Amino acid sequence: MADARSEHAARKVASIAFREFKHTALTKGFIFGALIVPVMMFAAIAAIGALIGSTMAPVSGTLAVLDGSGRVAAFATAELAPEATAREIAEALERNATIMPGGAGTQAMAQAATDAARVDVRVEPVTDPAQEAALRTRVQDGSLLGLAIVTPDVLKADPRDAEGHDATFTLIVPSKSPPRLTRLLEKSVARAIVKARVEAAGSDYTSLNALLSVPETAVRRLATDGKEASESVAAKTLLPVGFMMLLWISTFTSGQYLLTSTIEEKSSKVMEVILSAVSPLQLLVGKILGYALVSAVMLVMYGGMGLAALSAAAMSDLVSPWMLVLMGVYFLMAFAFVSTMMASVGSAVNDLREAQSLVTPAMLILMIPLILWLPISEQPNGMLATIMSFVPPAIPFVMMLRVTASSEPIAPWQVLASIVWGFGWVAVFVWAGAKIFRVGVLMQGKPPTPKELLKWIRMA
Amino acid sequence: MNAVTMRAVRKRFGQVEAVRGIDLDVPAGSLTGFIGPNGAGKSTSIRMIMSIIHPDEGSVQVLGSDAITAKDRIGYLPEERGLYRRMKVGDFLSYMATLKGVPSQGMHRRIAGWLERVQLQDVAKKRCQELSKGQQQKIQFIASVIHEPELLILDEPFSGLDPVNARLLNRMIRDIHATGRTIIFSTHVMHQAEQLCDRIVLINKGQKILDATMPEIHARFDPRTVEVQPVDADPRCVDALRAIPGVDSAQWVPERRAAELHVARGADPQDVMRAAMAAAPVRSVELRRTTLDDVFVELVGEALPPSEESGNG
Numbered sequence: 209m210a211d212a213r214s215e216h217a218a219r220k221v222a223s224i225a226f227r228e229f230k231h232t233a234l235t236k237g238f239i240f241g242a243l244i245v246p247v248m249m250f251a252a253i254a255a256i257g258a259l260i261g262s263t264m265a266p267v268s269g270t271l272a273v274l275d276g277s278g279r280v281a282a283f284a285t286a287e288l289a290p291e292a293t294a295r296e297i298a299e300a301l302e303r304n305a306t307i308m309p310g311g312a313g314t315q316a317m318a319q320a321a322t323d324a325a326r327v328d329v330r331v332e333p334v335t336d337p338a339q340e341a342a343l344r345t346r347v348q349d350g351s352l353l354g355l356a357i358v359t360p361d362v363l364k365a366d367p368r369d370a371e372g373h374d375a376t377f378t379l380i381v382p383s384k385s386p387p388r389l390t391r392l393l394e395k396s397v398a399r400a401i402v403k404a405r406v407e408a409a410g411s412d413y414t415s416l417n418a419l420l421s422v423p424e425t426a427v428r429r430l431a432t433d434g435k436e437a438s439e440s441v442a443a444k445t446l447l448p449v450g451f452m453m454l455l456w457i458s459t460f461t462s463g464q465y466l467l468t469s470t471i472e473e474k475s476s477k478v479m480e481v482i483l484s485a486v487s488p489l490q491l492l493v494g495k496i497l498g499y500a501l502v503s504a505v506m507l508v509m510y511g512g513m514g515l516a517a518l519s520a521a522a523m524s525d526l527v528s529p530w531m532l533v534l535m536g537v538y539f540l541m542a543f544a545f546v547s548t549m550m551a552s553v554g555s556a557v558n559d560l561r562e563a564q565s566l567v568t569p570a571m572l573i574l575m576i577p578l579i580l581w582l583p584i585s586e587q588p589n590g591m592l593a594t595i596m597s598f599v600p601p602a603i604p605f606v607m608m609l610r611v612t613a614s615s616e617p618i619a620p621w622q623v624l625a626s627i628v629w630g631f632g633w634v635a636v637f638v639w640a641g642a643k644i645f646r647v648g649v650l651m652q653g654k655p656p657t658p659k660e661l662l663k664w665i666r667m668a
Numbered sequence: 669m670n671a672v673t674m675r676a677v678r679k680r681f682g683q684v685e686a687v688r689g690i691d692l693d694v695p696a697g698s699l700t701g702f703i704g705p706n707g708a709g710k711s712t713s714i715r716m717i718m719s720i721i722h723p724d725e726g727s728v729q730v731l732g733s734d735a736i737t738a739k740d741r742i743g744y745l746p747e748e749r750g751l752y753r754r755m756k757v758g759d760f761l762s763y764m765a766t767l768k769g770v771p772s773q774g775m776h777r778r779i780a781g782w783l784e785r786v787q788l789q790d791v792a793k794k795r796c797q798e799l800s801k802g803q804q805q806k807i808q809f810i811a812s813v814i815h816e817p818e819l820l821i822l823d824e825p826f827s828g829l830d831p832v833n834a835r836l837l838n839r840m841i842r843d844i845h846a847t848g849r850t851i852i853f854s855t856h857v858m859h860q861a862e863q864l865c866d867r868i869v870l871i872n873k874g875q876k877i878l879d880a881t882m883p884e885i886h887a888r889f890d891p892r893t894v895e896v897q898p899v900d901a902d903p904r905c906v907d908a909l910r911a912i913p914g915v916d917s918a919q920w921v922p923e924r925r926a927a928e929l930h931v932a933r934g935a936d937p938q939d940v941m942r943a944a945m946a947a948a949p950v951r952s953v954e955l956r957r958t959t960l961d962d963v964f965v966e967l968v969g970e971a972l973p974p975s976e977e978s979g980n981g
Binding site for chain 1 (some may be wrong): 715718719720721736737739740742744746748749750751752753754755763764766767768769808811812
């Protein structure tokens with residue numbers, strides 16, 4: 209008898225959960241807003257990356273170098289040789305690879321290197337300054353790719369003037385010159401000038417360049433237990449905030465849906481009809497379960513996109529299975545906190561505007577991990593991070609920052625303690641939320657003050 | 669056997685005591701009217717019967733068990749009712765029926781049958797927001813009866829319905845009652861209660877002040893209104909009629925072209941009728957049967973402070 213009753217109650221809860229899920233996640237609005245838009249944004253970012261590194265239109269033309277000494281043009285010719293431009297981009301590629309090893313960005317840059325090899329720029333040396341006006345006219349009508357005017361000051365061993373300012377050379381290009389071509393011409397002429405200076409000083413540019421080249425750095429992090437691991441600065445900085453934002457977006461988006469749907473049920477007066485069939489607690493549990501499913505869909509989808517992006521950038525090793533397990537655990541905790549707050553606030557108010565004043569205090573606490581993500585992820589075992597890990601309802605967000613930030617693992621007892629402490633607080637939130645919900649769903653009129661909410665908790 | 673039994677039930681909201689020690693028995697199979705002024709405690713009592721809220725003191729038994737256990741055997745049409753606006757009518761009814769424990773097998777046929785009964789057979793695929801207010805009310809009514817409850821509670825079911833739909837609903841309530849189900853019908857429109865109910869419970873200021881069958885009410889409350897139709901239909905006759913000993917008030921009712929005399933307590937209505945015939949040439953003199961309206965005014969009016977009473981009067 210009791211079994212049949214609890215089975216029937218479970219069926220009611222499941223019906224409510226399914227309705228909430230169906231009427232949120234299986235709607236055009238959700239599919240477009242929560243699924244298609246992020247996918248489109250992701251695709252757009254990828255496309256922009258591809259476009260930036262992709263095909264540069266083949267260039268063929270002449271660059272005039274007006275230089276009284278006549279030494280710069282020869283070096284510029286060498287700098288603008290197809291193999292030189294390709295090498296330049298390949299070096300940039302190598303530098304980039306130390307930040308983003310492998311991946312789509314690297315491929316885009318490799319493509320750019322190939323494109324650069326298609327650049328065919330001839331250099332026309334001019335030594336007579338009187339021809340400048342005629343050369344400018346040729347730039348203007350597009351028959352020259354550019355005109356570099358190199359003054360003698362620029363070629364001096366010490367090109368600074370009396371006030372210490374560097375002497376400059378002028379590059380004149382047609383108004384429709386592609387930006388990437390302009391940059392290429394600018395860098396090539398600048399390097400040619402440096403080579404001319406070095407030659408004038410009686411040194412060998414290649415040897416000098418080798419001597420001056422800054423060595424690549426291999427940053428290694430040595431943990432207290434003696435283990436050594438490579439350090440990826442950019443990834444280390446972005447990974448924790450990525451995980452935390454994933455928690456934020458998935459829990460708060462569905463939390464917002466839960467808030468709206470509860471307010472709608474109250475304002476459309478359907479609440480009392482539903483409460484004639486189920487208890488307030490069954491309704492609350494059903495709604496929370498339904499929106500947990502919505503939230504899980506978002507988490508899996510956005511998380512999957514993130515993992516796919518990491519995989520494409522050959523950085524999937526940054527995410528350990530343990531992190532994913534903890535993500536699951538902290539997701540449940542975060543969702544329980546957010547959903548209970550949203551449902552209880554939704555039950556107590558008549559519209560979204562009234563809800564804001566009640567949600568704001570909790571939101572301020574939940575904003576802390578967003579504001580402090582950098583110091584927490586920089587020092588995941590610092591005092592600030594440790595203390596914040598035990599402040600509800602920020603616990604899951606701070607802990608995700610910590611467990612994904614450190615190459616030194618967080619002490620297991622702290623992870624365990626945060627889970628036990630966090631779920632203990634979840635129980636308190638659910639208990640108080642259920643009491644507020646039970647009273648709030650039948651209340652009409654003026655929204656309650658925080659003091660009145662406390663009274664509801666005591667009286668329900 | 670009683671469908672509902674309430675014993676010494678009290679409910680307080682902050683400083684306000686909404687229900688003050690109500691004892692109530694609603695016999696199984698009856699059609700009981702809950703009447704009372706606004707804020708009397710009717711809806712609070714109904715919500716306690718529905719276990720939507722719980723009494724601070726006392727006990728409520730519904731269909732032989734506690735109210736929560738009996739929830740699926742009760743149909744409820746609340747006064748403030750709504751629908752999921754974007755949900756399709758068929759889906760909404762199916763959802764409500766599922767929550768009330770109706771098996772999914774045969775659900776479609778059951779919904780179609782009810783929609784046909786309320787002459788809305790072509791709206792199952794429409795969204796609730798596409799329906800007119802009257803149509804929405806019919807859907808709300810179906811949601812309260814689709815699980816064929818043993819006890820049906822209707823809180824102001826006719827509000828907002830046009831006469832045609834009100835008649836349709838009236839007939840359906842009678843049909844449901846005829847199958848032996850218990851119905852509690854809350855209203856403050858007295859003639860509806862009088863027309864439909866076989867038993868009346870009058871609640872005022874959180875207390876039950878009347879609980880009787882209609883014949884008992886007619887027997888208990890003497891008719892004290894005499895209607896006089898003068899031959900010439902001249903309203904000026906009211907002055908002469910008011911002067912009759914035993915008449916405490918008199919007024920002209922233009923719709924009926926008659927004067928209405930209220931007989932004071934202690935006076936004999938027969939004496940007043942004889943005196944009225946002597947006072948003016950009359951077409952008819954009639955001792956009107958006591959209406960629920962009269963009972964309501966008499967009982968609730970007595971309970972009201974003087975200023976409020978005169979305001980109503």
